[in-house]
Amino acid sequence: MSVTWSETKLVRVDFPSMQPIKGHRRGDNVDLFHVRLPDEKGRTESGSYKCVVDTRGGNASFVTHVLNMREGTRHPHLYQYSTIPGTGKRSLLVCQGDWSYDGRRKGSPATSSGRIGGYLNHIISVLNS
Numbered sequence: 001m002s003v004t005w006s007e008t009k010l011v012r013v014d015f016p017s018m019q020p021i022k023g024h025r026r027g028d029n030v031d032l033f034h035v036r037l038p039d040e041k042g043r044t045e046s047g048s049y050k051c052v053v054d055t056r057g058g059n060a061s062f063v064t065h066v067l068n069m070r071e072g073t074r075h076p077h078l079y080q081y082s083t084i085p086g087t088g089k090r091s092l093l094v095c096q097g098d099w100s101y102d103g104r105r106k107g108s109p110a111t112s113s114g115r116i117g118g119y120l121n122h123i124i125s126v127l128n129s
Contacts, residue, residue, distance in 0.1 A: 002029040003055045007112035015120060021052065023086060031056050032085065035120065040128040043073045049127055052084050052091065053119075064123050065091035077126050096126050 005020060006028050012018050017036040024032035032055070036048040044050075046068060054063040065084050069075065069092055078092040 002031045003112040004028055005030045008116055010113040011117040037124050043075055044068050044070055062119050064094040067091050
């Protein structure tokens with residue numbers, strides 16, 4: 001299940017680096033996007049984690065790939081290497097634990113902004129623990 005890009009306007013205010021990845025967008029549906037998340041522990045060279053988020057698994061199984069860990073740095077939640085889908089780019093997977101989002105108010109549907117915002121805030125917490 002991808003996210004509806006037009007519904008992510010609200011979360012993109014908080015995460016202005018969010019960009020869909022070329023070749024992984026079908027109209028308004030996005031399967032993979034790039035985002036920079038803050039690095040509060042100095043584990044990257046740039047001060048922010050360069051991430052690719054794979055949304056194809058639905059709410060409970062988004063997957064985040066980190067591209068720029070500082071060489072020789074250990075991280076308690078990044079220990080499995082992977083390849084970003086559709087590319088040959090090597091990454092580290094974020095071990096995010098059991099995560100799901102049900103931010104709906106009574107009678108209103110969950111939006112892509114709410115789901116992605118909740119997920120990215122969770123990942124920031126995991127990466128900076």
